[in-house]
Amino acid sequence: MGPLKPNLIELIVGLITFSVVFAALAKVLLPRIDRTLAEREEITSGRLEQAEAIQREAQHIRTEYQAELSAARHEASRIRQAAHEEGLALLAAVRTEGQKVREEMVAAAGVQLEADRVIAEAELREHILGLATELAGRIIGEPLTDLDRARAVADEFFAGTEAGTEADTRG
Template identity: 65%
Template sequence: MGPLTPNTAELVLGLILFFAVFGLLGAVVLPRIERTLAERHDATEGRLERAEDARSEALRIYHEYQAELAGARHEAARIRQRAAEEGAALVAAVRAEGQRQREELVAAAAVQLAADRVVAEAALREDVVALATELAGRVVGEPLAAQPRTRAAVDAFFAELAVREAGAPNA
């Protein structure tokens, strides 16, 4: 038996053990190795795929958020514009109301002033008549208040004064 002629019993026993080990490896160990490799592949490649899915989902949500934010900015600008217009309208209305009240006050004051002027003129005329009559009576030396011509002369004087005032331009 030399190295080129093997022992048949050893050869058969070696082949049987080889196929038994090969079968055991193929049936038990190789599926476990494949499962472990698949798990590792899933762990690496699956994480990348899941990360990419998460990234795309985050981008979608970000774009939705940006769209909603743009809509909210547009709505806020519209609300600000409407508030500015309403404020301007309110200011104009309040200004018009104030102007109307001012005109009413000026008109009422003008009427009151005219009425006060008429009353003051009447009182002053009576005082001027009384003082002029008294002064004239002192100059003449006798009381003139009881004479009917006195009142007629004073009325004529005031009528002439009114005509002069109506003809003269106001300064």
């Protein structure tokens, strides 16, 4: 018997066995395989959709974050600019106050200097009057006791000296 002429009984038994196995596979096993593949496909596509949704949400959150970051940078820049301007204004105010205090100090020092000059001039006149009176007493040979008269003569002398000095500075 060979491959071209098979044994009829073996052929029939083989076909029946093949049909039973094929029917069992088609009725029981293939639907289970199809169902498992469908479930896997559903899970895979569901996860793919979830992944796409998560990716869209992440992109949305990233866009919001970048917008907030940009707004925060803009706000920080505005705050820095305001602080800089406030610092310049404060510096100008401090300078103005310093100039005012300096001018007040210069004016007070000028007044104090003038007062000290007047006091020194009065003390110097008294001292010069005392020396002049003593010198005049030595020249005359007796002490001069009329201080009022000596004072009037000294005041007249100083007034004439001051008038001459003022005339020299004008001319």
